[in-house]
Amino acid sequence: MSTEVPVLVMVTPVNEFSPTCVPRTFRVREDAEPRTLLGSVVGTDTDYPHGGIEYHTPGGPATFAVDRLSGEVRLLGPLDYEQQRLHRLTVLVTDHSQGLGPARPRSGSCTMAIEVEDVNDHAPECEPPFQELTIHTSPGSGMEVTKLSCRVPQEPQRQAFSYSLVGGNRQGRFRLQGAALLQDDLLLGASPPEQPQTYELLIRVADAGPSAPHLSTTATVIVHLVPWRASTVATSTSRATVPSAMTPRLVTHTEPFWQPEPWFVVLLTVTGALLLALGWLLSRHLRG
Structure with a gap:
């Protein structure tokens, strides 16, 4: 079982x-x-x-x-x-x-x-951030005035920047070609200035890489523009009128004057003495 x-x-x-x-x-x-x-x-x-x-x-x-x-x-x-x-x-x-x-x-x-x-958290810096230049008006076009040098110190691998003129470019006398500032009168049809002029140009420098946001900084370039013709005339005139060796000169300047005769001097002295004596006698007579 x-x-x-x-x-x-x-x-x-x-x-x-x-x-x-x-x-x-x-x-x-x-x-x-x-x-x-x-x-x-x-x-x-x-x-x-x-x-x-x-x-x-x-x-x-x-x-x-x-x-x-x-x-x-x-x-x-x-x-x-x-x-x-x-x-x-x-x-x-x-x-x-x-x-x-x-x-x-x-x-x-x-x-x-x-x-x-990576996030773009540093704005570019330009060295120097401020420039002041004196130039002459260009007889041609495309003369380079200066070239900006900008970078991001914290991120040296960033080397792509965009440049734009955002202020001070009166009559459109200047333009940018990359980081280079050019004077370009003839291209834009601007008449040459007759008097010296000063331009305070503001240049915006921004990141152009793929990272966002695109940060920017502003560089200032002051340009003193001197007319080409005025400077040429002044220079040629100066060279024509200034001799190479200085020659001293003696200049005589004669002024006319009146010299009285001796007898006239004696007569004038005696007359004066008589007038003084006559005045003294009159004063005593009036007192007496």
Whole structure:
């Protein structure tokens, strides 16, 4: 004879496998605000029951933080593309719900790559930012007045700039060809000035690369424009009238004057003495 006896077998879970996570790459702009969410770390565990995974960064940089329960990666501090373009963040994943006893948790790790995207946060600078020049009107066209030298000191790799005249170009006497400032009277049909003139030209220099936003600066060029004809005449006149050697000259200037005869002087003196004596006698007679 036989019989069937039900047997209840209870299987105690044992934490056999370490949790894992998949390495990922996050991208973030260098001007991102603190607490910006970059993404999430997803940990998996083949042990049953699933779940109970915690995340943390062992001695990781203070620039990033990982949420202990959700695995969300957030930005904590400022970023600078010029100083560091790539950050690596090691994340530990630990299971706490499987196995018996406090010594049974297992852990794994994965590395997250965080790429910093460049943002145009520095305006170009021109050296010098201010120029003052004196030139003559050009008999032709396209004469170069000056050439701007601009760059971004913090980002020397930026070398593409756009240049535009935004102020002071009266009668359109000047134009830009790249970074070069040209005087171009004949091309624009402008009549040459008869008197010296001063132009305060404002030149806007902006980034022309793919990065946004496009920042700009303004360079100032003061040009004193002297008429070509006036300068030529003055020069030729000066050369014609100034001799090579100076010769001294003696100039005599005669002025006419009247010199009386000696007898007239004696007569005038005696007459004066008699008049004085007569006056003295009259004064005594009137008193007497």
